[in-house]
Amino acid sequence: MTRRYDPERRGRIIDAAIRVVGRSGIAGLSHRTVAAEADVPLGSTTYHFTSLDELLVAALRQVNETFAAYLQESRTLADPECDVAAELARLMGDWLAGERTGVELEYELYLAALRRPALRPVAAEWCDGVAEALAGRTDPVTVRALVAMMDGLCLQALLTGTPYDEEYAREMLARLIP
Amino acid sequence: MTRRYDPERRGRIIDAAIRVVGRSGIAGLSHRTVAAEADVPLGSTTYHFTSLDELLVAALRQVNETFAAYLQESRTLADPECDVAAELARLMGDWLAGERTGVELEYELYLAALRRPALRPVAAEWCDGVAEALAGRTDPVTVRALVAMMDGLCLQALLTGTPYDEEYAREMLARLIP
DNA sequence: TATCGTTGTGTACACTCGTACACATGGGAT
DNA sequence: ATCCCATGTGTACGAGTGTACACAACGATA
Numbered sequence: 001m002t003r004r005y006d007p008e009r010r011g012r013i014i015d016a017a018i019r020v021v022g023r024s025g026i027a028g029l030s031h032r033t034v035a036a037e038a039d040v041p042l043g044s045t046t047y048h049f050t051s052l053d054e055l056l057v058a059a060l061r062q063v064n065e066t067f068a069a070y071l072q073e074s075r076t077l078a079d080p081e082c083d084v085a086a087e088l089a090r091l092m093g094d095w096l097a098g099e100r101t102g103v104e105l106e107y108e109l110y111l112a113a114l115r116r117p118a119l120r121p122v123a124a125e126w127c128d129g130v131a132e133a134l135a136g137r138t139d140p141v142t143v144r145a146l147v148a149m150m151d152g153l154c155l156q157a158l159l160t161g162t163p164y165d166e167e168y169a170r171e172m173l174a175r176l177i178p
Numbered sequence: 179m180t181r182r183y184d185p186e187r188r189g190r191i192i193d194a195a196i197r198v199v200g201r202s203g204i205a206g207l208s209h210r211t212v213a214a215e216a217d218v219p220l221g222s223t224t225y226h227f228t229s230l231d232e233l234l235v236a237a238l239r240q241v242n243e244t245f246a247a248y249l250q251e252s253r254t255l256a257d258p259e260c261d262v263a264a265e266l267a268r269l270m271g272d273w274l275a276g277e278r279t280g281v282e283l284e285y286e287l288y289l290a291a292l293r294r295p296a297l298r299p300v301a302a303e304w305c306d307g308v309a310e311a312l313a314g315r316t317d318p319v320t321v322r323a324l325v326a327m328m329d330g331l332c333l334q335a336l337l338t339g340t341p342y343d344e345e346y347a348r349e350m351l352a353r354l355i356p
Numbered sequence: 357t358a359t360c361g362t363t364g365t366g367t368a369c370a371c372t373c374g375t376a377c378a379c380a381t382g383g384g385a386t
Numbered sequence: 387a388t389c390c391c392a393t394g395t396g397t398a399c400g401a402g403t404g405t406a407c408a409c410a411a412c413g414a415t416a
Contacts (some may be wrong), residue, residue: 030372044394099230148350156326222365
């Protein structure tokens with residue numbers, strides 16, 4: 001075997017796990033499926049991640065970072081003059097308009113915290129991350145409400161199949177800002 | 179075998195499935211676990227519900243009805259004089275204060291629609307049900323926003339472990355009502 | 357009463373899963 | 387140069403899974 005001492009092995013397993021969850025959902029995640037996706041032997045995944053929960057934590061954390069970067073990209077959000085509600089509504093729209101797989105992936109990992117206490121701190125980190133991006137644009141209390149509202153609106157669109165209405169989202173987010 | 183021709187067999191299987199999901203989550207749901215919980219042979223569950231998705235649809239639908247009844251109980255909500263935001267915040271608080279198992283159960287079934295298209299119409303029914311209970315108290319557009327906000331607030335409490343703050347919820351719901 | 361179709365039962369098959377464990381390998385400390 | 391130990395590999399086991407299918411029981415219909 002030539003691929004021994006692979007320093008990025010761990011990271012590649014996490015990436016593989018994210019792809020697997022994106023494709024088949026958490027239900028399709030197993031030591032074997034990640035191993036196959038990452039092209040490493042079974043024993044390698046069980047070595048780096050004793051339990052699947054551990055792997056999920058790492059995956060959610062990595063996804064969080066990707067999303068945070070996505071938020072940071074919106075320089076408009078940083079502009080003190082911009083309409084925060086409109087900008088948030090636009091960001092959500094763009095995000096939801098992308099391929100459903102990616103959106104499902106992030107939400108599924110996030111929602112998995114419901115049953116897995118190990119994921120809850122990471123879910124909290126996600127909320128904090130979004131809150132941070134909005135800090136300074138309005139008071140912290142309102143920020144938390146905005147995050148909750150965005151979650152609720154996205155979920156309604158995803159769970160019921162109702163198409164996302166950007167103008168409607170803008171209006172409702174605006175109502176929250178005093 | 180004495181228990182043949184059991185007309186309520188189907189219903190008892192659904193109830194058993196709900197108990198199983200409440201205890202072990204959807205991940206713990208299998209034809210065999212429901213069969214054991216309902217005290218019927220394996221073949222009986224596969225006969226009544228060809229796929230697990232079918233069983234989940236039936237379970238979510240039944241849970242929805244239970245929750246709708248819970249909402250209807252609040253006669254205060256029907257009183258045109260009452261503070262809708264305050265009443266909703268109170269209802270959420272009472273619900274979340276109950277045993278976590280029940281809350282987790284309902285949300286897990288609801289959120290399962292993310293990956294299972296078969297559940298989406300039922301999830302939509304749930305939204306409509308809540309909207310119906312609020313109909314007449316404010317305009318339909320606002321109602322949808324209230325539902326989204328309630329979802330978001332509950333999820334934040336459940337996913338991040340942050341304790342639910344009733345007064346905060348009341349304030350934010352109130353902002354949505356024009 | 358004879359027949360038929362719905363409902364219920366038991367068992368077996370092929371498959372995937374997590375886990376464990378013995379063994380290989382080679383970088384870095386001594 | 388030698389040894390240790392973190393890292394990597396291969397395989398096997400028992401438990402649990404969905405599915406299929408032959409058979410049993412009984413209500414209804416003729």
